[in-house]
Amino acid sequence: MALLIAGLALWIAAHLFKGVAPGPRAEMTARMGSASKGIFAILLVLSVVLMVMGYRAAAFVPVWSPPQWGVHVVDLGMIFAIGLFALGHSKSPLRGRIRHPQLWGFALWAALHLLVNGDLASLVLWGTLLVWALMEMPIINARDGAWEPYRGGTTAGTIRLVVIAIVVYLVVAGIHAWLGVWPFPR
Template identity: 65%
Template sequence: MAILVLGLALWVGAHLFKRIAPGMRARMTERMGNGSKGIFAIALALSVVLMVISYQRAAFVNVYVPPSWTVHLVDLFMILAIALFGLGSSKSNLRGKLRHPQLSGFALWAGLHLTVNGDLASVVLFGTLFVWAFVEMAVINASEPRPTPYTGGSTVGTIRLLVISLVLYAIITAVHAWLGVWPFPG
C-alpha cells in the first residue's frame, strides 16, 4: 500500500507543482529549458507504473460491497468518461461547453470505478484520483483566467469523437479482459 500512496503522491505533486510553486517551476525552466518538462514526464510515468504495479499486487481488504447493478452504470457511463477526456482535443462543436473536459472525464472515470470496487486499494487509488481531479480544476480556476471558449468544431467532429471513444472503449475492455477483469456482468 505504501508504494501505491507514493505513486499517488508523485502523480498529484507533479501535476500541481506548476500552479502551487510557479516561481520554482519558472526557475527550473529557466535553468533547464524544455528539459524540465522531461523531469515531470518521467515523474508522471513513474507514478503510473508505481500505481499500476502496487494496485495489482495489493491484498484484497473489503471496505464496502457495491450493489451489483452499478456494473451497468459503469458500462454505460465509461463511454461518456472517455468522450469527455478526449473532448478538449477534439474538433467537436461541444468542446467549448466545458472548461475542464479532460479532468471531468478523469473524475467521472475514477468515480465510476469507486461504484464497482469496494476494496481498500481501489478506494485509495480511485478515491485519491477522484479528489485530485476536482482539486486540480479548482487550482486552475483560481490561478488562471478563464480562457475564451472554443467556438469552432462541427457535428462531424462530434461524431468522430464518439467513434474514437467507442473504439477506445473496446480497447479498454480488451485490456481489462487481458488483465483478468471482465468489465461486464455475468
C-alpha cells in the same frame, strides 16, 4: 499499500507543482527549457508504475459490497468518461461548453471505478484520483484566470469524437479482459 500511496503522492506532486509553485516551475523551465517537461513526464510514468504495482500487490480488504447494477452504469459511463477526456482536443462544438473536459472525464473515470470496487486499495486509489481531479480544476482556474471557450467545431467533429470514444472504450475493455479483469456483466 506503501507503493500505491507513494505513486499517488508522486502523481499529485508532479501535477500540482506548476499550480502551487509557479515561481520555481518557471525557474526550472527557464534553466532547462523543454527538458523540464521531460522530467515531469518521467515522474508521471514512474507514479503510474508505482500505483499499478502497489494496487496489484495490496491485500484485498473489503469495505463495502458494490451493487450488481454498478457494472452496467460503469460500462455506459466509461464511454462518456473517455469522450469527455477526448473532448479537450476534439473539433466538436461541445468543447466550448465544458471547461476542463479532460479532468471531468478523469474524475468520472475514477468515480465509476469506485462504484464497482469495494475494497480498501480501490478506495485509496480511485478516491484519491477523484479528489485530485476535482482539486486540480480550481487550482488551474486560479492560475490561468478567465476561460476563453473554444469557438468552432462541426457536427462531423462530434461524430468523430463519439466514434473515437467507442473505439477507445472497446480497446480499454479488451485490455481489462486480457489482464484478467472482466469489465462486463457476467
